[in-house]
Amino acid sequence: MIRKLQHVFALSEKGARDFVKAVMWSFFCNISLMLPVGVVMATLQYLLDTLETGGDPSAKVLVYTGAAAAVLLLLFLLHYFQYASLYLATYQESAARRISLAETLRKLPLSFFGTRDLSDLTATMIADCSALDQMFSHYIPQLFASIFSTIFIGICMLSINWRMALAVLWVLPAAVLLTTGSKKLQDVFGTQNILAKRAVTDAIQEDLETIRDIKSCNRQETCMKKLDALLERSERSSIHSELATGVFVCSAQAFLRIGLATTVLVGAGLLAEGQLSFLYFLGFLFAAARLYDPIGLVLQNIAATFSAKLKIERMRAIQEQPVQTGAEVCEPENYDIVFDHVKFSYRAHESVLKDVSFTARQGQVTALVGPSGGGKSTACKLAARFWDIQGGTITLGGIDISTVDPETLLRHYAFVFQDVVLFRDTILENIRLGRRDATNEEVYAAARAARCDEFIRELPQGYQTMVGENGSTLSGGERQRISIARALLKDAPVILLDEATASLDVENETAIQDAISQLVKNKTVLIIAHRMRTVAGADHVVVLTDGCVAQQGTPQELMAQEGLYRQMMLRQQESQFGSKNHS
Numbered sequence: 001m002i003r004k005l006q007h008v009f010a011l012s013e014k015g016a017r018d019f020v021k022a023v024m025w026s027f028f029c030n031i032s033l034m035l036p037v038g039v040v041m042a043t044l045q046y047l048l049d050t051l052e053t054g055g056d057p058s059a060k061v062l063v064y065t066g067a068a069a070a071v072l073l074l075l076f077l078l079h080y081f082q083y084a085s086l087y088l089a090t091y092q093e094s095a096a097r098r099i100s101l102a103e104t105l106r107k108l109p110l111s112f113f114g115t116r117d118l119s120d121l122t123a124t125m126i127a128d129c130s131a132l133d134q135m136f137s138h139y140i141p142q143l144f145a146s147i148f149s150t151i152f153i154g155i156c157m158l159s160i161n162w163r164m165a166l167a168v169l170w171v172l173p174a175a176v177l178l179t180t181g182s183k184k185l186q187d188v189f190g191t192q193n194i195l196a197k198r199a200v201t202d203a204i205q206e207d208l209e210t211i212r213d214i215k216s217c218n219r220q221e222t223c224m225k226k227l228d229a230l231l232e233r234s235e236r237s238s239i240h241s242e243l244a245t246g247v248f249v250c251s252a253q254a255f256l257r258i259g260l261a262t263t264v265l266v267g268a269g270l271l272a273e274g275q276l277s278f279l280y281f282l283g284f285l286f287a288a289a290r291l292y293d294p295i296g297l298v299l300q301n302i303a304a305t306f307s308a309k310l311k312i313e314r315m316r317a318i319q320e321q322p323v324q325t326g327a328e329v330c331e332p333e334n335y336d337i338v339f340d341h342v343k344f345s346y347r348a349h350e351s352v353l354k355d356v357s358f359t360a361r362q363g364q365v366t367a368l369v370g371p372s373g374g375g376k377s378t379a380c381k382l383a384a385r386f387w388d389i390q391g392g393t394i395t396l397g398g399i400d401i402s403t404v405d406p407e408t409l410l411r412h413y414a415f416v417f418q419d420v421v422l423f424r425d426t427i428l429e430n431i432r433l434g435r436r437d438a439t440n441e442e443v444y445a446a447a448r449a450a451r452c453d454e455f456i457r458e459l460p461q462g463y464q465t466m467v468g469e470n471g472s473t474l475s476g477g478e479r480q481r482i483s484i485a486r487a488l489l490k491d492a493p494v495i496l497l498d499e500a501t502a503s504l505d506v507e508n509e510t511a512i513q514d515a516i517s518q519l520v521k522n523k524t525v526l527i528i529a530h531r532m533r534t535v536a537g538a539d540h541v542v543v544l545t546d547g548c549v550a551q552q553g554t555p556q557e558l559m560a561q562e563g564l565y566r567q568m569m570l571r572q573q574e575s576q577f578g579s580k581n582h583s
């Protein structure tokens with residue numbers, strides 16, 4: 001049963017056990033709601049008896065007061081245990097659920113993020129998880145407990161007086177049928193509502209991310225109109241979804257109340273015929289009122305319970321993605337990177353690397369060059385197992401990287417990408433990302449070597465200056481030098497470098513070249529080279545075009561051959577001379 005619960009509700013083993021406990025305590029709590037009815041009935045019975053026999057009604061006042069106090073204490077204890085098993089356990093499970101989702105995301109290959117809408121992922125991580133917290137703390141265990149307690153109380157009622165029991169209970173199946181019968185409708189409107197809300201989130205996110213371009217193209221009004229239309233659609237679908245739920249749930253709750261009327265009618269009839277004592281008649285009335293309360297509550301939340309399935313499925317879709325795994329120890333003999341007949345595609349039937357073989361040797365700079373779209377960035381990222389390849393092998397010092405845990409593997413790599421990501425933190429901490437335990441002195445030394453110490457010290461708070469969102473307060477060249485400082489601090493044996501394509505001023509370019517030459521000393525360097533100077537200074541050049549290696553060798557060897565490399569170099573020379581003559 002535990003396994004089944006784990007599967008259906010996507011719970012951990014502990015979560016499933018806590019779920020069973022929560023149902024059990026909720027069941028006892030529901031049953032305990034009948035105890036005050038018992039005490040009231042027993043007291044009434046005693047009072048009626050003493051009235052009949054002429055005894056002293058206050059003789060047993062202590063006994064009945066004691067019984068009432070004992071029932072209160074019991075109710076308190078049961079609700080306390082229910083609280084602990086329901087809320088505390090649910091929130092512990094919820095923390096475990098979020099951590100497990102985050103762990104899964106951490107281990108997923110980048111291909112997963114390329115195919116998933118990021119705002120949808122965020123919604124699953126935040127909104128779906130919160131909705132599930134609410135469901136597991138407020139609705140689902142109570143739903144099960146109510147079913148069991150109603151069956152139990154129903155059997156007790158039937159054994160006391162079957163006609164009165166039927167008068168109380170007949171409304172239950174009808175109310176439940178009315179609510180569950182509307183499930184399909186609620187599913188349809190519920191899904192539409194989720195999609196409409198997601199469209200609004202997507203649009204807001206996109207507008208915020210592209211605000212600069214929107215303003216520069218003067219498209220504010222168009223964007224606002226689009227957003228207004230989406231908001232209106234979302235509002236309409238929320239109303240439809242609430243209506244679809246509300247109409248059925250309110251009808252079902254109203255229907256439950258008819259049960260009170262039938263209890264009174266049947267009870268009055270039986271009382272008149274002398275087949276039911278007044279006390280039992282009162283008892284059934286009290287019991288009916290208490291029985292309907294938890295059920296009414298469950299019906300009210302049943303729509304939310306239905307939508308749990310959708311949310312659990314979305315979460316499970318993430319948790320069941322194949323994660324990248326591998327050995328957690330990786331001690332290669334050396335740091336040569338070897339691509340051996342590598343085949344790779346981002347999407348089925350769209351080959352990006354068709355057959356790529358080359359070696360990037362330790363202590364050498366290997367430059368990847370070629371026309372745009374040829375697969376240079378892809379090859380560079382595959383070297384660090386950002387994606388898993390579909391054919392051939394990539395090895396690091398003789399170890400197939402697909403057999404190494406990605407986080408273990410990445411300890412051997414440092415990256416300097418064009419699109420440098422800086423976090424909203426101080427410059428000092430942004431550099432320290434390279435090695436969390438680096439001292440301030442080590443950070444300063446790395447910054448000096450990466451030629452960024454000077455400009456950092458000129459900032460208002462020096463190294464303690466906060467970097468704006470994604471480094472927006474720094475120039476492109478400055479951002480790249482900070483990322484070089486990070487890589488220097490990490491001091492990893494393999495460097496993957498994507499040279500900036502954007503034209504930098506001479507000062508910045510020289511500073512970056514200096515910083516890079518500090519970084520690459522004695523390392524395995526794989527560089528996506530865009531500048532002639534870099535390519536000419538490389539030890540080995542690999543020309544990638546259309547997913548294949550067109551040429552490879554030293555710059556001098558390739559220059560001596562007729563081929564793509566020579567054409568590219570000559571074209572670059574021409575354009576440089578052209579622009580110089582022009583200026």
Ligand SMILES: Nc1ncnc2c1ncn2[C@@H]1O[C@H](COP(=O)(O)OP(=O)(O)OP(=O)(O)O)[C@@H](O)[C@H]1O
Binds near residue numbers: 114352370379
């Ligand atoms: N994340 C991705 N998802 C799907 N296709 C991609 C992705 N990244 C790149 N591609 C495609 O793969 C092909 C190779 O791209 P890649 O970025 O590796 O080329 P490149 O040689 O580095 O180009 P450039 O010099 O313009 O950066 C291109 O057709 C590109 O559209």
